[in-house]
Amino acid sequence: MELFLSLVDDAFFSAIPAIGFALIFNVPKRMLVLCACGGAIAHSLRTLVMHSGVSIEWASLVASVTIGLIGVYWSRRYLVPRPVFTVASVIPMIPGTFAFKTIIGVFTLHDGGYSAEVMASVLENGLATLFILMALSFGLALPSILIYRFRPIV
């Protein structure tokens, strides 16, 4: 039950950034709901998968592959290109804090001089940022390179 509540919270608060970024990308109005759904599904799925003990990168990959597949379905149904929904949907999973900590770490290394701890923090956060980003973007591309190799989706 507690897990369920936290998943609902997760879903709600990741639907909002999905819509927010969809507005920045000027996604057509009638697709906004799909972006919100996509964002909610992706992030809460990732939380669920992580809850079962999978690490954040692999969980991100699972979530983004799922969104990629849902995107194929929506894309064929509404006859619009896939990135219209998928990119906004994965935005809530972008590793913002990791990236921020990496940058702050680099500044600290430069200003305050080298220290092993700061270096460790930069490396750990930097690698996490990189791996999660790769999982997200590669996951989105997977359906089209696996299934739709020879013909366009729409």
Place this chain on the structure above:
Amino acid sequence: MELFLSLVDDAFFSAIPAIGFALIFNVPKRMLVLCACGGAIAHSLRTLVMHSGVSIEWASLVASVTIGLIGVYWSRRYLVPRPVFTVASVIPMIPGTFAFKTIIGVFTLHDGGYSAEVMASVLENGLATLFILMALSFGLALPSILIYRFRPIV
């Protein structure tokens, strides 16, 4: 007074490399004086700004933005493209020693095996090199991306 003398020394010994590199770049004869002035102004300005407590990256940025702006003026006056003066003028501020120490550090890491101190030196020098280079080159571009967004300078 001491500051003034050191600034004069600075200006003189950075005018020389500005001319030297202007010769390598085959800058037309009548522009050589401008390159010398640019080099002298840029480096002594940076020394002055650093003297007031600003770090070397931001001081480099200030100096290169100044050169970029002066370059706009000269460029419009003599009807020649801006890089003709500006590149040679910022050459004296290129972080030569930092870059050199970084390279030597990498060699030492390779030959002598990893050691935390050498790694620290590589990182600190490498970051300084990178930040100063970015400040210099971005600073030169700034006037044209801020003021001359829609039309050519000359």
Place this chain on the structure above:
Amino acid sequence: MSTPSPRIISNEQQTDIVRLVVQTGMRLQQHGAESKLVEQTSSRLGLALGLDSVEIALTANAIIVTGLYQGRCITTTRRVFDRGINMHVVCEVQRIVLLAEKQLLDCDLVKDRLERISAFKYNRWLVVFMVGLSCASFSHLFGGDWTVFAMTFIASAFAMIVRQELAHRHHNPIFNFGVTAFVATLISSLAVRFNLGNQPELVMAASVLLLVPGFPLINAVSDFVKGHVNTGMARWGMATLLCLGAASGIALAMALTGVRGWV
């Protein structure tokens, strides 16, 4: 793909078709479509309008199209300027191409429709509000309480206003990202200074997330994976530069206020 009925195309018509193809590709690339979509969609238009084959070379900021018809080939190139991501335009262009493929639009109609596509934009205050809420939601997802939520909303909404204002005046995007990050960090450093909320550093981290270059990054990887290495590297480079711009803005704000987030 449908096989278009064979028809005779004059030299002028061929020129017109090639021009439509290049314009389609240009619009798609200008508004943030990935390279494969650009290539596929515009070559489909050319085939639908009766060319024998369409060959497209994409670079990071130009598109080169050759249209072949019965051994005649016409080549043209266009410079592509980045006009900001606009999925509305991408959808509209795609729809026109689909209609042309079903032979519902001829050359003139396609031209007409393409010219009539305007870059639809959402009301700016709606965007400001939603983007503020988005960053606030990020801070909630990262574990912030409601004070952090409110502070993040304020900081990122102001930052978004700055970003829109600068974009409206056609300022350079890297510069724009730097200034926006500077404003966001400046406002959110207040939270750290006055120690508001359970984790005031979260405000600083979350309020700059409106600058995540999501489209360039994902398009970059997509291009890479599908073999468009050159445009992929260009997009990746642009995403990196935008991040660097934002990082410089953060650095400047931190240097001025002396407030630092973590570590």
Place this chain on the structure above:
Amino acid sequence: MSTPSPRIISNEQQTDIVRLVVQTGMRLQQHGAESKLVEQTSSRLGLALGLDSVEIALTANAIIVTGLYQGRCITTTRRVFDRGINMHVVCEVQRIVLLAEKQLLDCDLVKDRLERISAFKYNRWLVVFMVGLSCASFSHLFGGDWTVFAMTFIASAFAMIVRQELAHRHHNPIFNFGVTAFVATLISSLAVRFNLGNQPELVMAASVLLLVPGFPLINAVSDFVKGHVNTGMARWGMATLLCLGAASGIALAMALTGVRGWV
């Protein structure tokens, strides 16, 4: 930009103009102008000579130009070889374009003038002397005394002679940088071995500074910032390779002499 008076252009004339445009762009790019300058200057020439619009696609080592006039388009491409940085040529080309824009030069005169531009070079001994003095000045700026100054002058002057000699024989620039750095480091390591001056290591650091790839680096960032990501990355890659070449030369000399600068 001046608005050219309307005039009739035949197909042949259009071809001629496009050829002049592509040659202008080629010469600028060959001699180290940044991409925006190349694009802007050559498209201005096309407009000044009467074309309706000029579209230019730049890649790292080729230029593709389409010139449009009343619906007719002519496209041509040229391979661009790096001929070394020469600001004299860039200035001359820019001047011709400015004159053409003021309608003081017609197509034939522009052609004539463009062909007459020769790549002016300074007297090589003057360059050797001034470059030696430049590196010596660097050593002074870094805090070296007059012995260091003199040693740096000698090392870098010799290195510059080697660099010119190799460049004159059209050797590969990366190889050239390696050999030059090797010579500079070999000579300057004498200062460290015999412990000359207050900081003999400075001689080693300063004498290789004649190899700083200033133009590629600054042009790279300039291209990046102005949206020419592809050419920017190519320039950045070239600058990195030149640095790597120089670093290998330094490494080889240090391995042979056993003398090392700092750490």
